């Protein structure tokens with residue numbers, strides 16, 4: 001792995017904003033309701049728009065550099081949580097520094113996305129820990145503010161240390177990954193035992209694993225699965241990697257699937273009224289989370 005200094009800015013951050021990745025996911029997995037109501041499938045599947053190139057480049061970098069070794073290094077570094085300690089509310093302000101001024105079409109800041117997801121979950125009367133999961137699920141994107149490249153923060157996640165599924169978006173880019181021709185990592189099970197359970201599998205490094213590790217002592221198990229695997233589309237949308245799952249993963253899959261539409265389809269043009277909602281969320285955060293969180 002080359003030192004970060006050896007990468008040019010484009011090689012680190014090809015996306016104009018992190019939202020470009022999410023917009024691409026939305027094109028791949030459009031809201032069934034929206035398709036029915038408003039847009040034709042053709043419109044969603046328009047792969048010729050300019051953002052396709054930056055997203056493609058983003059995945060080329062992601063698939064090239066997310067090796068087993070890279071993931072272990074990042075885990076060793078970031079899972080010490082020795083960078084910052086903040087209240088949840090300060091952490092939202094910190095996360096909102098990710099707002100991208102160069103992109104006027106980026107309609108909502110990071111906090112608005114989190115609040116819209118959590119409000120949509122609350123409106124459907126799911127348990128309060130799931131509302132909190134919605135509020136916190138992208139907190140791991142602060143990795144960008146610690147200088148991490150976009151391809152090590154967002155993007156679909158996938159197991160490393162074993163063969164890549166062809167259900168992962170842009171699978172052709174994996175041939176540039178050093179693990180692709182490794183005698184162990186390139187095999188079906190790689191470093192893992194059959195059906196070892198996802199808890200024993202290293203996922204490509206990004207905001208999912210980071211926020212899971214940050215909050216693993218504070219939320220119920222289904223919420224932790226939502227945090228940890230919400231970008232693992234090859235599993236929860238495409239049904240791949242069954243050979244690594246155990247029965248507990250299969251049981252938890254329904255929760256990850258339940259969560260996904262709130263992440264993808266909860267954007268609404270009128271932002272929630274934060275002033276009015278604040279007391280509810282202050283109580284909710286105080287109920288489950290400690291007064292400060294370590295980053």
Ligand SMILES: [Fe+2]
Nearest residue numbers: 137138230231
């Ligand atoms: Fe996310």
Ligand SMILES: [Fe+2]
Nearest residue numbers: 113137138263
């Ligand atoms: Fe999200």
